[in-house]
Amino acid sequence: MTTIKAIRIEKTGGPETMALKEVELGNPRPGEITVRAKAIGVNFIDTYHRSGLYPVQLPSGIGMEAAGIVEATGEGVTQFTKGDRVAYASGPVGAYAEAHNVSAASAARIPDGVSDEEAAAMMLKGMTAQFLLRQTFRVEKGQTILWHAAAGGVGLIACQWAKHLGATVIGTTSSDEKAKLARAHGCDHVIDYTKEDVAARVMEITGGKKLPVVYDGVGKATFLSSLDSLAPLGLLVSFGNASGPVTDVNLGILAQKGSLYVTRPTMYHYAAKTPTAFQEMADDLFAVVKSGAVKIEINQRYSLAEAARAHLDLEARKTTGASVLVP
Ligand SMILES: NC(=O)c1ccc[n+]([C@@H]2O[C@H](COP(=O)([O-])OP(=O)(O)OC[C@H]3O[C@@H](n4cnc5c(N)ncnc54)[C@H](OP(=O)(O)O)[C@@H]3O)[C@@H](O)[C@H]2O)c1
Structure with a gap:
């Protein structure tokens, strides 16, 4: 158990419902890893969770995506060890936090040459582009x-x-x-x-x-x-x-x-198609980014405490490319 700062909502509503609080983070459960965030991706889905368009169990964290360092591994986790650089793009919601416990199956090792901020900005958005362009309809x-x-x-x-x-x-x-x-x-x-x-x-x-x-x-x-x-x-x-x-x-x-x-x-159904689908989609994404064919544009940066402003900007169509929160 460790004390961390995290964005929490007690009720659904506008950006003002999000507040930075001190919370207790438990040890990772079997199959989970604790990721200490270096950068956190902001996505439109976070606004749906906050507003109630996509229901969440209250009180709740917010956020689906971050990159950082594995701090602890739960029972049965063999693919990662403490100190690995990883990124994830999945629930449970709560990525807007200094650290978060996520399923190891929904995390990928960040390759050399891809920064923490780039990884946080591209996992959910880039894997979405991957399944849409390569699987839902195969663009030729x-x-x-x-x-x-x-x-x-x-x-x-x-x-x-x-x-x-x-x-x-x-x-x-x-x-x-x-x-x-x-x-x-x-x-x-x-x-x-x-x-x-x-x-x-x-x-x-x-x-x-x-x-x-x-x-x-x-x-x-x-x-x-x-x-x-x-x-x-x-x-x-x-x-x-x-x-x-x-x-x-x-x-x-x-x-x-x-x-x-x-x-x-939704990305989650494609990523769960087979036990290796998440990693395969991530590998495809990392390959186009590392080749230089796809560049990750991070055009807005906010502190964790400024999450409400990040949502205001996103919903007011003021942003371009990706936004990240830096804890
Ligand atoms: N299905 C999935 O698995 C999946 C996964 C990830 C994302 N998504 C979806 O992909 C979309 C893009 O996500 P994103 O995070 O990359 O967001 P984003 O595209 O950076 O932001 C949304 C953009 O939508 C446009 N827009 C049009 N009407 C709008 C309105 N009334 N209010 C706000 N924006 C409006 C704006 O661009 P203009 O100013 O140019 O109009 C705005 O910048 C979202 O709908 C998200 O839910 C789906």
Whole structure:
């Protein structure tokens, strides 16, 4: 048992519900490791846990991702020993803390050449890009794809990766500054979805062919324009709710718009597909980062005590790339 500082919520709500508190961290249970955080990744999912969109058991910690040093290992853990540099991207929620106990199966050793901050900024976002681009729909050379919120944390990683795979990448953003950043990170075309008609621009860019796949982490605000951007039999990959969740869909709309497919995937199901899936996805991610094809942009840094400001900025669309908390 050790005393640590951690962000806690007693009730769900706005960023002000998060407070830095002293808490007792127990010893790791069988199969767990204690990771002393060097850098903590901020993700949109953390705002869903805080707001109550994704239910958590209260009182709760916040945060799913961090990089640091293994401080202790639970019974049965053979792949890590004290002092190893690791990163994780999984529950239980509570990564916004000086140290946290996580399942060893959901952690990966950080390779040389990847910094703690980069690892914390890329595990959840980069493994999401991995399963979306390599598993949910396997992007191939010559295809044209659409990625919403291209200048965001997942967006900047995914657009570079898709470009590296040989795709023509269309990104959406909400400002000229973000559009510039998206262009510098793999986007061949950028649409300002706050001003332009996305489906009409996609028609124009593709010469009327439209797209085999749309990746949409924005949700409610973009759902219809995403469907309208797909060619018949195309796939909408709806992987997030930055503008609110998509609800009350009449499935008939998929027939009307071209016998379309929709999936609502989460990283955790892909990472749990096989006992080695998490490590394989991490290896694939580390390989594209180490090759230089995908660069990790950390454009916001906050102290652990400033977690509320990190959420305010993320939800107000003020951030680009990844944000990290430094304990
Ligand atoms: N399914 C999974 O396993 C999985 C895993 C990781 C992440 N995700 C999802 O991936 C998405 C991106 O996550 P992230 O952490 O990288 O966040 P992010 O993209 O850095 O931030 C979200 C972005 O969404 C855009 N946006 C559009 N409408 C918005 C609104 N009403 N409020 C706030 N933002 C809005 C903003 O970009 P513009 O200003 O350019 O519009 C904003 O910067 C999220 O939906 C997240 O839940 C899913």
